[in-house]
Amino acid sequence: MTSPRKAFVVGHPIAHSRSPLIHGHWLSAHGLPGSYERIDVGPEAFPAFLAGLREAGFVGGNVTIPHKEAAYRLVDIRTPRAERIGAVNTLSLDEAGRLVGDNTDATGFVAHLDATLGADWLDTTGIAAGRPALLLGAGGAARAIAVGLLDRGVPRLLIANRTAARAEALRALDPHRIGTLAAAEVPGRLAEVGLLVNTTSLGMAAAPGLPADPAPLPPEAAVADIVYVPLDTPLLAAARARDLRTVDGLGMLLHQAVPGFARWFGVTPQVTPALRALIVADIEGRR
Known part of the structure; x- marks a missing residue:
């Protein structure tokens, strides 16, 4: 039996991120034994964080403010889409252990x-x-x-x-x-x-x-x-x-998360009314 896959969102600050709610919902909906966590990393520690992803057991993750441009510079491979946009918001490790940067926005x-x-x-x-x-x-x-x-x-x-x-x-x-x-x-x-x-x-x-x-x-x-x-x-x-x-603006946040989840956990999720309602409730609850 394979180990549960681990993914993350990294930023600074990161407490506001709703990505764990999105990916947690999909993990639960598909019955997958994985995890997705928030990680607060300052700019000075970000290169070391990326270098240690495989050792930490992560299969990939999302990048948010202020690290998208730094991730673009630090990954081993960039998708053509990320090249054109000049920023990376989605990371994954390929079979050779190389860090691949994409942009799904x-x-x-x-x-x-x-x-x-x-x-x-x-x-x-x-x-x-x-x-x-x-x-x-x-x-x-x-x-x-x-x-x-x-x-x-x-x-x-x-x-x-x-x-x-x-x-x-x-x-x-x-x-x-x-x-x-x-x-x-x-x-x-x-x-x-x-x-x-x-x-x-x-x-x-x-x-x-x-x-x-x-x-x-x-x-x-x-x-x-x-x-x-x-x-x-x-x-x-x-x-x-x-x-x-x-x-x-909410739909962009939800839909940009789909390719990363598919890459990390092997299932392509759907943006459903239930997921949208979950995030709307969180937005309202934080007011």
């Missing part, structure tokens, strides 16, 4: 779009017919989402950010399909947008505000927000008031 975001809007959202939002998707923000999450949208087939992508240099860095992913906007240009361009995505912190409980007024968007457009505390952000509320379809 891109696929997690797109999988949640598919689940919420339907797999035909490129058509129903007007994006396939030429409407661009617009990302607000140009940080690490925006880069992952940009890669996911490009890979999904979005023909035109606009990036709006207060710092032009960061937006230009994202444009380098695909200069033919990506354009940049100054923040002041956003209101005047929304009427042509098929998908609006907020990747900034505006709308979080600690940073209330509206990153953009969705009023000018066309009626077929959809609005997504990667903020999930609160789950109902000011942007999503404003979009619903206009009868626009909305995509909350």
